[in-house]
Amino acid sequence: MIDIWTIVRFLHVLGAIIWVGGQLTITVVVLPPVRRLLGLAERTEVLRTVGKRFALITAALFLPTQITTGVLLAWRNGVTWAALAEPGYGRVLAAKLILFTLVMAAATVHGIAQAKHRPAAARAASITALVGSLGVILLATGLVER
Amino acid sequence: MDETPRTDLAPPTAARPRGPLFVWANAVVLGWLAVAVVLSAAHQVLGLPGWVALHALLLGAVTNAILIWSEHFVVTLCRAPAPLARRVAAGLTALNLFVVTVLAGVTTNVSVMTGAGAAGICVIAAVHTVFLVRTYRKALQRRFGHLICFYASASVALLAGAVTGAALGTGAATPIWYSRLWGAHVHLTLLGWVGFAVLGTLFTLWPTTLGIRIADGTASLARRALPVLAVGLVLTVGGILAASRWLTLAGLVCYAAGVGVAMIPLVRALGTRRPRGPAAWMLAAAIGWLGVAVLIEGVRLLLAGSIDALPDVVGAVVPVFVLGFTVQVLVGALTQLLPVVLGRGPAEHKSLSASLARGWQVRILLTNLAVPLVAGDWPRPLPQIGWAFGALGVGTFAVLALRAAIPVALRGAATTVQAPDRPSPSSGTTTGIAAGLAVVVLAVALAATGTAEAPSTPVSGAAHTVEVTMSAMRLRPSTVDIPPGTRLVLRVTNQDSMPHDLRADSGQRTPRLRQGETALLDLGEIQGDHQAWCDVAGHRAAGMTMTIRTSPAAADTGRDHRAGHDPGTGAGLDLGATPSPGWTPHDARLAPPAGTLHRVELHVTEQDVEVAPGVRERRWTFGRTAPGPALHGRVGDRFEITLVNDATMGHGIDFHAGALAPDQPMRTIGPGERLVYRFTAHRAGAWLYHCSTMPMSQHIANGMYGAVVIDPPGLPAVDHEYLLVSSQLYLGGPDSDQHVAKIHTGRPDGWVFNGMAAQYDHAPLTARSGRRVRIWLVNAGPGDATAFHVVGAQFDTLYKEGTWLLRPGDPGGAQVLDLAPAQGGFVELSFPEPGHYPFVDHDMRHAENGAHGRFTVTEPPQ
């Protein structure tokens, strides 16, 4: 049945798709040819531009949407602070939130390292964020099943 | 004896020691290792048994590694002819197919698959043994002959381990043999297959990791160690199979002695050079854990005092064997050996070694911290943290090694080799993957703690609880019938010495239960049929399954359980609850006898009856009530009862008030049949009648009883005459296995007068003070005695089983009429003054659980 909650859930899932899908696309599709085809200067320029744009979208659209829709969905599902500690749905959700926070922290570290011209650290942080995001999706899938 | 064997392992040639097949084989080992790490972290989320992760590691990674490396060492060190690459490839492919078959077979519970896979592994083990024995004959370099002997012994242990494993996995093992075979399987594979292969390899590998020559005398010590180890293993396994604790202990001591002998050259080597670098430290730690595991097992077995403790003891040391010893040895050996396989020339070796050694101190710390955490009996989060540490330590190595091996396997070049001054464009990737996996593993571990802990949370709301016991590889009951939509909770108790768990097809599971442990499994609202089984490998195949069926037939009863009482837990009846709307008490007044010929048609029906306030249960009844109608007559009266079976199964009837040959009148009649039962009441008394169909305990407990009252001649009339039939109350569907089990073990949910707990508290019997009251009593059982007492009053008349024990005018008084099952009698009394007089079964457990009522006594009308 399509109601307002379908829209909220749709926005939540759409946000996740764009963020994780964007990370995956950049890492797996965009970066390898960029590395191979472009010179060092152009490469850095392209990566910096892509990174800034992604960071802007994340901060301006993705985070507000995910947090708003996530809180709404949790409220709708009757999740309380106490429920987060309870085994099952609550604890999976709590683990997902913690993991999501860590992913966002890694993404921030990526931005800082990129700005400070430390490519190895930046790459480590971005891959951490990507693997962590996949973990978030895994946990989210576990939530839906119940 | 002067040539250094170091070059034997790592020939300083530009070419790799073995071809691309060998690289691929090692990549497969690493692949299994990665799969095992992922499964150990995620098997709960994926709904797979932990067995799969363990066997992905041991059967996948470790067995592949031992096979390829033992073949490599034998060929290289003993200068033996190499087998054809094609044959090796075919053998390894077959092995991995069989491993996948076994894993899939156990996961999907298809015994044929498990059996076929295990048989394949047996064949491979046999072929490998034959290959080793033949190679021994052809070997040119006899100096390393002991190596082949170790590998051949290991291979024989694998064969035996696979046979025992097949018996376990296919469910072919009988309950008694299961735990013995399991113990044998664990020791054959871990101490035999892995232990022998590792110890044999170490004589060469350990000096190599230290970077020194193999000391003289190593080979002779090795030759001395092997028989001790082999005898130790045979004694251990024999002791376990024969259920002999002392034999098992002797075997473990012998095996430990063998490890000690094998350690002598290794410890001596330490005098030459201290271990540096990851490989040496990991191998040393691994051997340390092997010793610790054997020691712990021996000591715990000694202290346990009985071989029955074996499953528990072995269960506790398996994590030490697996994580501390096996995994660490594998990682350590691969750290040393992989660069040899993957690199061309010293430069590549060095760079590969460096990349495989990344963060090794942290990894060793994590792994060895993990061992006591997972093996100890710690409270909840600690074992999970331990598993996460182990997964991190090993998973990081798997990622590092795969990143080195895959490019070589695909392109024949190691990509990690580059000038140290120029940062690689991909540097940081490994760190990123490791860090990402680490946080994901921790988060998933945190999330997964929930499912395992869920059973310990209290069950809120109304639920139907069923007692489930595990013993002798069976779940009892094997079938649970409930109406659709019932919230079902299973209270699972393990009575076996083997650990068990219970898993439903909907994903809920109990934690692994040891002997005597109990867990609640809340399955939620059940719609449609479900299966549940013990998830320990092979137990499902051996028959530890149960079916949860929903049927509308069980609808009324089930709904009533949920509304009222939780029958399984024996939590006590809510005697103060309000009876259901429209409830009428069973009339306890005994009508005076009418006529001398009593013709009654008794219909056997299945009926919903109020058995406790607000609790309605399906009952099998005579004449739609439990107890059935009271028959009241005098000595010499003729009774002609037509029994009509309107129920769905066979029933019969037995009147104690008549004396006749039971053959015909007491026979069981099928649904729809009729039977005429004629008897003359020659003797006075309060007689029981009940269903005569086996098991009578069940038929009586389900309501098929009633009373025939035959007045003794000259019995004076009284002002109030009542009849109370006492019985035990068993809740749960009338023919569920758990209900029958409760009846057989004599664990009633309550005790009642006239079929309902505390009904005369809700509808008190009445009397007038100073007037005579006669109370007839019949104890229907099925099993407990009763002791009838009226609080605040004394009996002046006591008639029990055909005789007066007390008559009015006797100087004494009576306080209790006691009745064994099927006995009857009456008491008489007059209440001294108006008031409320409780009556009880003075076995207070009975009174407090329903065998309780009340007289409301008022002034006689003026």
Ligand SMILES: [Cu+2]
């Ligand atoms: Cu019957």
